[in-house]
Amino acid sequence: MALGVKKAKDHCGYEPKPVLPVCGNCAAFRSDMVTPAWLVKDYPDGELGGKPLSYYAQEKNPRCADHGFAVKKMATCRLFKEKEPTK
Numbered sequence: 001m002a003l004g005v006k007k008a009k010d011h012c013g014y015e016p017k018p019v020l021p022v023c024g025n026c027a028a029f030r031s032d033m034v035t036p037a038w039l040v041k042d043y044p045d046g047e048l049g050g051k052p053l054s055y056y057a058q059e060k061n062p063r064c065a066d067h068g069f070a071v072k073k074m075a076t077c078r079l080f081k082e083k084e085p086t087k
Helices: 002-012 037-042
Strands: 027-035 058-064
Touching: none
Parallel strands: none
Antiparallel strands: 027 058
C-alpha cells in the first residue's frame, strides 16, 4: 500500500515543505537583527542565562534590497526571486 501512497503524492505534486513566494523567502529580503537596548544596559557583561545577548536579538527593519522599500515577511510581489540553496 505504501507504493500507492507514493504514487498518489507524486501525481498530485505533494510538497511537504513548499517554498512560498513571499518576501521572507525572497533573495532580495533583508532585515537587521537588533538586541534590545534594555538588555544591553541591564547586562553589561554581554550574557544572560549563559547565552550571549545576541541570542535574544529581534528582527527589525524588514526591507526589499532590490527596490528599497519596507516589506512584511508574508507579503508578495511579481518579482519574487528564490534564494540559492544553502550548502
